[in-house]
Amino acid sequence: MKVAVVYESRTGNTAAVAEMIGAAVQELGHEVGVWNSRKVNLDYLTDADMVFLGTWTDGIIIGGHRPGDSGKLLDIPGIWGKPTAGFVTYALHAGNVIEKVGDVVKLLGGDWLGGRTFRRQRKADGLANFVVAAVDAAEERLGLAHS
């Protein structure tokens, strides 16, 4: 598959997770490109089979959690029905931020696969399994599943 990883990041945590996801996808044998949402390669995105969309957690720690800079994510021209997994970094409490990333993905026209939060102090926790599960789910949606 051709996979696009698109993210927003202010202080580098989500950018780092995006690069780690990109490396894990490549390790599985897929083609991958990783971009900040404002610099995304539109030819590549248009061609991509699946997307990972990520950002940081904005809120007041105990509540009000929402995807950070979601307006910038919504500025992407579209995801055009592609299977899309979400990822979000946070410091202490992320609440239901992933569901709200799902809302962003749906507004962009993506096929929401679900997603995962990554605590900024432990970015690698669960990352490899998340990528394998998301890639498998995308292949299933695209009818590329193999036994």
Ligand SMILES: Cc1cc2nc3c(=O)[nH]c(=O)nc-3n(C[C@H](O)[C@H](O)[C@H](O)COP(=O)(O)O)c2cc1C
């Ligand atoms: C304005 C603002 C609000 C934040 N609110 C929360 C929050 O409610 N819960 C939380 O766990 N982290 C919160 N954080 C921390 C960030 O989500 C966390 O540091 C994240 O990894 C930053 O990602 P970045 O380095 O890609 O910008 C907040 C950060 C900022 C700047």
